[in-house]
Amino acid sequence: MDTDRNLLFGVLALQADLIDTRQFIDACLLWTSRKDLPLADLLVERGWIVPADRAHVDYLLGRKLQKHGGNAAASLAAIPDAVKRSLAALKDDDIQRSLAQLPGSEEAGQQVATVAYVPGSHERYVRLRLHATGGIGRVWLAHDGDLGRDVALKELRPEQAGHAELAARFLQEAKITGQLEHPGIIPVYELVRGPENPQPFYTMRFVKGRTLSEAAHDYHKKLLSGQADALELPALLNAFVTVCNTVAYAHSRGVIHRDLKGQNVILGDFGEVVVLDWGLAKLVDRPEGETHAPSLVLDDAAAQGSGHTVQGQTLGTPAYMAPEQAAGRLDLIDRRTDIYGLGAILYEILTGRPPFTGSDLHEVLRKVRDEAPVPPRQLCPDVPPALEAVCLRALAKEPVARHTAANAVAQEVQGWQERERRKSQERFELAVQGSQDGLWDWDLTTDEIYYSPRYKAMLGYEDHEFPNRSEEWTNRLHPEDLDRVRSELRAESEGRESLSWLEFRMRHKDGSYRWIRSRAFVLRDAIGQIYRKAGSHEDITERKTAEEELRKSRERFELAVLGSQDGLWYWDVETDEVWYSPRLRNMLGYDEQEFPNRPGETEKRVHPDDQPRWRAELQGHVAGLTDHPEMEYRVLHKDGSYLWVRNRGVALRRADGRAYRMAGSSEDVTERKRTEELLRQTAEELASCRQQLQGRDRDSL
Numbered sequence: 001m002d003t004d005r006n007l008l009f010g011v012l013a014l015q016a017d018l019i020d021t022r023q024f025i026d027a028c029l030l031w032t033s034r035k036d037l038p039l040a041d042l043l044v045e046r047g048w049i050v051p052a053d054r055a056h057v058d059y060l061l062g063r064k065l066q067k068h069g070g071n072a073a074a075s076l077a078a079i080p081d082a083v084k085r086s087l088a089a090l091k092d093d094d095i096q097r098s099l100a101q102l103p104g105s106e107e108a109g110q111q112v113a114t115v116a117y118v119p120g121s122h123e124r125y126v127r128l129r130l131h132a133t134g135g136i137g138r139v140w141l142a143h144d145g146d147l148g149r150d151v152a153l154k155e156l157r158p159e160q161a162g163h164a165e166l167a168a169r170f171l172q173e174a175k176i177t178g179q180l181e182h183p184g185i186i187p188v189y190e191l192v193r194g195p196e197n198p199q200p201f202y203t204m205r206f207v208k209g210r211t212l213s214e215a216a217h218d219y220h221k222k223l224l225s226g227q228a229d230a231l232e233l234p235a236l237l238n239a240f241v242t243v244c245n246t247v248a249y250a251h252s253r254g255v256i257h258r259d260l261k262g263q264n265v266i267l268g269d270f271g272e273v274v275v276l277d278w279g280l281a282k283l284v285d286r287p288e289g290e291t292h293a294p295s296l297v298l299d300d301a302a303a304q305g306s307g308h309t310v311q312g313q314t315l316g317t318p319a320y321m322a323p324e325q326a327a328g329r330l331d332l333i334d335r336r337t338d339i340y341g342l343g344a345i346l347y348e349i350l351t352g353r354p355p356f357t358g359s360d361l362h363e364v365l366r367k368v369r370d371e372a373p374v375p376p377r378q379l380c381p382d383v384p385p386a387l388e389a390v391c392l393r394a395l396a397k398e399p400v401a402r403h404t405a406a407n408a409v410a411q412e413v414q415g416w417q418e419r420e421r422r423k424s425q426e427r428f429e430l431a432v433q434g435s436q437d438g439l440w441d442w443d444l445t446t447d448e449i450y451y452s453p454r455y456k457a458m459l460g461y462e463d464h465e466f467p468n469r470s471e472e473w474t475n476r477l478h479p480e481d482l483d484r485v486r487s488e489l490r491a492e493s494e495g496r497e498s499l500s501w502l503e504f505r506m507r508h509k510d511g512s513y514r515w516i517r518s519r520a521f522v523l524r525d526a527i528g529q530i531y532r533k534a535g536s537h538e539d540i541t542e543r544k545t546a547e548e549e550l551r552k553s554r555e556r557f558e559l560a561v562l563g564s565q566d567g568l569w570y571w572d573v574e575t576d577e578v579w580y581s582p583r584l585r586n587m588l589g590y591d592e593q594e595f596p597n598r599p600g601e602t603e604k605r606v607h608p609d610d611q612p613r614w615r616a617e618l619q620g621h622v623a624g625l626t627d628h629p630e631m632e633y634r635v636l637h638k639d640g641s642y643l644w645v646r647n648r649g650v651a652l653r654r655a656d657g658r659a660y661r662m663a664g665s666s667e668d669v670t671e672r673k674r675t676e677e678l679l680r681q682t683a684e685e686l687a688s689c690r691q692q693l694q695g696r697d698r699d700s701l
Contacts, residue, residue, distance in 0.1 A: 003094040003095060003097070003098045004076060004098050005061070006031060006038060006039040006040075007028070007039075007076060007087070007095070007098055008061060008064065008076055009038070009039050009040050009057055009058075009061055010024050010027060010028060010039050010043070011024075011076065012057050012060045012061055012064065013043065013049060013053070013057050016056070016057065016060070018048075018049050018053050018056075018057070019043065019048050019049060020123065021123055021126065022123065022125075022126075022127060023043075023046075023048045025087070025126075025127055026046075026127070026158070027039055027042050027043050027046065027048070028087060028095065029130060030042055030046075030158075032094075032095070035094075040054050040057070040058070046158065076098065084099060087099060123145075124144060124145055124146050125142045125143065125144055125145070125151070125153055125192075125201075125203065126142060126143045126145065127140040127141075127142045127153060128140070128141045128142060128143055128150070129141050131152065131206075133157065134277065134279070135279075136156060136157060136160045136166050136169070136170065136279065137154055137155060137156055137157060137160075137170060137279065138154070138155060138156075138157050139152050139153065139154045140152070140153040140154075140155070141153075141206060142203065144189075144203065150206050151189060151203040151204065151205065151206055152186070152203065152204045152205065152206040152207075153201055153202075153203050154174075154201060154202055154203075154204065155170075155199055155200070155201035156170050156199060156200075158199075161199050167200070169279060170200065170279070171191075171193070171200060172281075173278050173279040173281065174188060174191045174200075174202040175191070176255055176278050176281045176283070177202075177204070177278045177281075178191065178202075179253070179255075180249070180250055180253060180255065180278070182246055182249045182250075183246075183272075183274075184242055184243065184245065184246030184249070184273060184274055184275055185246060185249075185250070185274060185275055185278075186204045186205050186207060186274050186276065187204065187205055188202055188203070188204050189202075189203040189204060189205070190202060190203050207266050207268045207272055207274055208268065208269050209266050209267045209268040209269050209272065210266070210267055211262055211263050211264075211265060211266060211267070212236070212239060212240075212243070212262040212263075212265035212266075212267055212345065212348075212349075213261070213262030213263045213265075213348060214262075215236060215239075215267055216236060216262060216348050216349045216352055217352055219232045219233065219236060219349075219352070220351070220352030220380075221352075223352075223380075233349075234417065236349045237349065237387075237413055237417060238417075239265070239267055239273045240342075240345060240346055240349060240410075240413060241410045241413055241414055242273040243260075243265055243273065243275055243342065243345065244342055244406045244407060244409045244410035244413070245406070245407060245410050246273075246274075246275045247260065247275065247338050247342065247406040248405060248406035248407040248410070250275075250281075251284075251335045251338070251405070251406060254283055254284045255278075255281050255282070255283060255284070256281065256282050256284060256333070256334065256335055256337060256338050257275070257278060257280070257281055257338050257341065258280040258281060258282055258325070258333065258337060258338070258341075259277060259279070259280040259317055259320075259341070260275075260320065260338055260341025260342060260344070260345060261317050261319070261320040261341065261344065261345065261354075262345050262348050262349075263317075264276045264277045265345070282333070284334065284335070318356070318361055318364040318365055318368065319344070319354035319355065319356055319357060319364060320341055320344035320345070320354055320355070321340075321365070321368050322336075322337045322340035322341065322368075322399075323340075323368055323369050323397050324337060324399065325337060326365045326368040326369045327369055332399065334399070335405070335406070336399040336400075336402045336403075336404070337399070338406060339394050339399075339402045339403050339405075339406060339409065340394060340395060340396075340399075340402060342394055342406060342409050343355075343390075343391050343392075343393070343394025343395040343402070343409075344395065346387070346390065346391045346394065346409075346413075347373065347376060347391050347395065350376040350380060350383045350387060350388070350391060351376050351379045351380050351383070352380075353379070355368075355373040355395060356368050356371070356373065372397070373392070373395055375388060375392065376388045376391060376392075384416065384420075386412075386416045386419075387413065387416055390409065390412045390413060390416070394409055435452070435454060435536070436454070436538075437454065437536040437537060437538045438451070438452055438454045438455025438456075438457075438458045438536065438537040438538070438539075439451075439452040439454065439455060439534075439535075439536050439537075440452065440455055440534065440535060440536075440537065441532075441533075441534040442532065442533045442534070443531075443532055444530060444531050444532060444533065445531050445532075449472075451466055455537055458514065458516075458537065458539050459476070459506060459507075459508050459509060459514065460508045460509030460510055461509055473506065476506045476507040477504060477505070477506060477507075478504065478505035478506070478507070478513050480505075481504040481505055484504070485502060485504050488502055501517060501518065501519050502517070502518045502519075502520075503515065503516065503517050503518070503540065503544075504516055504518070514539055514541045515539070515540045515541045515543070515544040516537045516538065516539065516540065517537070517538040517540045518535060518536070518537050518538075519535050519536055520533050520534070520535035521533070521534055521535060561581050561582075561583070562582075564581070564583060564665070565583070565667075566583065566584075566665035566666060566667045567580065567581055567583045567584020567585070567586075567587045567645075567665065567666040567667070567668075568580075568581040568583065568584060568663070568664070568665050568666075569581065569584060569663065569664060569665070569666060570661075570662075570663045571661070571662045571663070572660075572661060573622060573659055573660050573661065573662060574660050578601070578602070580595055584666055587643070587645075587666070587668050588605070588635065588636075588637055588638060588643065589637050589638030589639055590638055602635075603615070604636075605635045605636040606633055606634070606635060606636075607633065607634035607635070607636070607642050609634075610633035610634055613631070613633070614631065614633045617631050621649065621651065621659065621662075622651070622658065622659045622662075623657070623658060624653060624657035624658060624659070630646070630647065630648050630649075631646075631647055632644060632645065632646045632647070632669060632673075633645065633647070635666075643668055643670045644668070644669045644670045644672075644673040645666045645667060645668060645669060645670075646666070646667045646669045647664060647665075647666050647667075648664050648665055648667075649662050649663065649664030649665075650662070650663060650664060
């Protein structure tokens with residue numbers, strides 16, 4: 001269908017004063033969903049023009065096209081700016097393309113968002129876009145030209161405008177809502193009706209946000225994926241408490257809502273919690289007055305969600321409806337019916353779904369009347385038992401078994417929250433008191449920081465002395481550690497991977513420095529910025545001192561090993577691991593990397609004639625039979641010869657006297673052994689000579 005031609009027909013009808021701006025915009029909006037029909041047919045269908053009017057506008061349309069050579073787009077150039085802005089708000093691709101080709105379209109498009117539209121005196125409200133559609137009504141985002149503000153404008157759906165009962169209910173909703181002045185109920189600005197407004201409407205404050213149902217479903221999706229924030233459930237419960245208090249206020253004014261559900265609660269972008277849609281509201285002790293209102297027929301697809309409002313003898317939304325509503329017992333409906341609705345909202349918060357679902361409307365209503373809801377903990381095991389009890393009591397089949405007042409439900413939920421806060425605080429205080437570390441918590445938004453008493457004592461301060469300033473700890477960092485710590489903090493704030501633990505020195509009250517081991521955890525917002533840090537500080541000065549002493553001891557050991565003329569060794573008796581010094585390896589003709597540190601290597605190198613004695617003496621020392629083993633034996637050299645070594649050792653022993661560590665030195669005594677052997681041979685030769693001389697002397701006698 002030719003969009004330019006249809007728009008031109010509507011503009012000509014508007015200019016001829018056959019329709020007003022609202023009717024023109026409504027017709028265009030309806031046409032966006034029924035483009036198989038000309039806009040002229042829809043205007044006639046709605047009764048806004050008659051066939052004679054259509055013929056007249058068709059004549060004007062023909063003359064316009066003739067004047068511009070058949071170019072409908074050129075004829076649209078004269079559309080008033082106010083109408084252009086209203087059309088731009090419809091967000092239809094075909095209409096947007098038609099507007100885009102008009103002169104000054106870019107400027108007009110910008111004005112839609114930035115310039116307040118001031119209509120003529122005959123029309124205060126300009127509908128910008130359709131916001132929501134319900135069973136009998138629809139809500140527009142509209143602009144109030146007199147006050148220059150956007151409002152929510154609610155009116156009957158055009159096809160329902162002919163039903164007197166529904167029109168009466170619509171006016172009753174406006175009046176009841178207007179009489180309920182509470183932060184949790186959207187204020188009504190104006191009710192408009194009269195001869196010049198054949199279809200009544202009323203305006204309210206427009207709240208941007210999402211429904212409580214959407215928030216609950218989103219929370220449970222995150223919960224299943226492990227991405228839920230610990231603060232989301234408390235936020236939903238806080239909103240629920242506000243709803244309870246709002247309903248309690250309405251009850252105090254003699255009004256019951258009768259259609260409480262998460263979809264009728266808006267969580268505003270700036271913390272607002274408002275209860276919407278008082279269309280089924282009833283004044284207590286008043287005659288029902290609407291028992292003959294026509295029922296709305298829902299198809300199966302609508303019934304599956306069970307979130308649609310149904311009218312007639314059964315009033316409410318099936319999935320959230322109290323049993324007396326589902327049974328059509330209007331005589332039993334009172335404040336406790338709303339208590340059931342609050343229980344259904346709480347059920348959805350705890351489980352992510354309404355209390356009852358089914359394949360069609362009748363199945364849902366049957367379950368509401370006859371079946372108990374599945375306990376929330378069977379669907380979500382982490383649901384607190386106390387909250388489940390509150391929820392199931394509110395959902396009791398018999399009204400007498402439910403809470404007696406809406407604020408009683410709020411008080412039970414708040415009581416649980418307060419108990420949990422108190423337990424959490426007690427756990428925190430016990431953890432702080434029992435921790436041997438210094439704990440801290442830093443709120444980067446307010447720059448407030450908490451240091452535990454243990455933290456302050458670690459640096460030599462009493463609890464009241466240490467200032468809770470965020471810069472205090474950086475001022476106390478050792479100058480040599482400052483740059484390194486700042487670098488790690490930058491990496492952390494930029495989201496890069498950084499060390500889980502940091503070690504640095506902090507100045508004590510006495511002026512000395514203490515070594516601190518710190519670990520921090522961070523919380524980030526949706527864009528990755530850190531808004532909170534917490535962690536612990538552990539005093540590791542003694543460990544660092546010991547490490548320094550160990551380092552010096554190792555240095556002394558290494559110097560002693562390098563300076564020793566003997567070969568040193570160390571033996572772990574229990575694991576049979578052995579260490580040989582470079583000097584010992586070199587003594588046997590090996591480079592440092594050649595000689596294997598394998599168990600049993602020494603025994604293999606001992607001369608076969610010396611092995612029995614070597615083994616016996618070593619085993620005797622291990623068993624505690626000798627205290628200072630010192631033995632000499634021959635050891636195989638790399639070149640195949642044998643060296644004589646003198647081995648000395650000491651042992652560390654257990655209570656039973658057995659050695660578990662041994663260490664000692666091996667000295668090359670080969671030269672000494674050779675000398676001793678020469679001396680022995682010389683002595684033998686001298687003795688032999690002496691004997692020979694003594695023999696000659698005896699012979700000469």
